[in-house]
């Protein structure tokens with residue numbers, strides 16, 4: 001019997017999880033992407049692209065496609081899709097698991113200023129002109145137009161369009177992972193004195209945090225949004241094991 005699984009993705013972990021699950025011949029895995037990235041990396045499994053039309057739309061999709069397990073492996077700041085997933089699972093009775101990568105914790109030497117939103121991060125930079133590294137992706141970069149006195153270095157996977165209405169901004173296109181040594185060189189080259197970051201967790205984008213610590217640079221850290229409370233695992237391997245177990249409970253193996 002084939003088990004139909006829908007993974008809500010857009011993250012490296014979602015792609016890795018899909019890769020692991022497709023090794024099982026009895027799993028039929030589809031990965032769902034929002035369609036924000038112009039040239040997403042190859043995912044290695046069947047992909048559907050674009051919004052569902054809210055929780056109701058996702059619920060309809062789950063029923064239409066006879067999905068038996070929904071996996072929320074979206075980015076921790078993609079709060080709307082996670083809320084929709086929990087609601088669609090509730091409406092349809094389809095079980096849901098989430099991949100919830102733990103956030104970073106500050107350690108001795110870190111100079112973090114915690115804020116609740118990107119707009120608040122822009123205010124937290126203060127009035128005096130600074131050299132700011134924006135590493136929050138392109139979607140909310142325009143929030144910094146409210147603080148045009150700073151000089152910005154803005155890194156994103158896709159180009160920021162339109163460009164920010166600020167006098168001084170340098171744009172950098174790059175896709176992680178970003179090792180600490182490279183991040184340190186980048187911060188030094190641009191004379192950065194503040195880094196704005198989301199608390200993504202994981203290794204791939206931690207380099208800038210470690211580099212800022214080493215250089216004594218302030219990090220304005222945007223806190224994670226609240227996410228729905230659904231059964232979850234912290235790593236791809238843990239979640240893959242949970243999914244295996246879900247479809248093959250020990251009692252049914254008939255050893």
Ligand SMILES: NC(=O)c1ccc[n+]([C@@H]2O[C@H](COP(=O)([O-])OP(=O)(O)OC[C@H]3O[C@@H](n4cnc5c(N)ncnc54)[C@H](OP(=O)(O)O)[C@@H]3O)[C@@H](O)[C@H]2O)c1
Nearest residue numbers: 009010032033034050051052053054074075078079080081
């Ligand atoms: N790799 C990264 O570093 C990174 C960083 C940020 C975001 N992301 C990914 O980019 C996507 C969009 O983020 P966002 O900030 O726009 O999220 P969001 O605010 O939570 O979602 C906005 C809307 O986009 C649609 N959507 C989001 N993720 C989707 C998915 N996987 N499949 C189908 N539709 C999806 C949904 O539309 P409908 O309501 O119409 O269904 C959702 O309501 C997420 O999947 C997230 O995981 C990745």
